[in-house]
Amino acid sequence: SAVISQKPSRDICQRGTSLTIQCQVDSQVTMMFWYRQQPGQSLTLIATANQGSEATYESGFVIDKFPISRPNLTFSTLTVSNMSPEDSSIYLCSVVRVDEQFFGPGTRLTVL
């Protein structure tokens, strides 16, 4: 299995501010992803975090709103920019190792 940690585990933020979420994996992985889970909903893929190049975003998600960094094969950050209450969600990091996809514990974000 893969050990994935996320920081912070939860936060309460004011609208108009930005929050950066960190994802750390216990060993190198090729693929890393960021998901969003809005209240009472299922998971939605935001983007694929590519090491050494720009992230690949899914339809409906843009880099200006969700900038992503991946400086190496064990670490990535997702920033939620210019937040509004609609951004209140759980944000999850996910990685692929061998033949399985693993998920982090998530970051619960509340925007007031």
Add this chain to the structure above:
Amino acid sequence: DAKTTQPPSMDCAEGRAANLPCNHSTISGNEYVYWYRQIHSQGPQYIIHGLKNNETNEMASLIITEDRKSSTLILPHATLRDTAVYYCIVRVGVSWGKLQFGAGTQVVVTP
């Protein structure tokens, strides 16, 4: 990736087997069936996956019909800790990340 259909909820008695159905009638020949679960306030947890043969691991068994249009996840002896939302997902083997999570089945295990 093919769409899946699951019942929205089901109850199960502790110690009994829980049989979770999933329909995926439009599945393609190169698509796998994956099962994940999400316990409240945690990230999804991988359970099991298969292509066409039945599979078993320490957590569960996966039964896939011969025509592959449906499958059943079996939790052999449900415990209270198995209370979670269970997701059935089908995807092409190499399309990592593109796990299309549906609404899943909310399973409640009762004493």
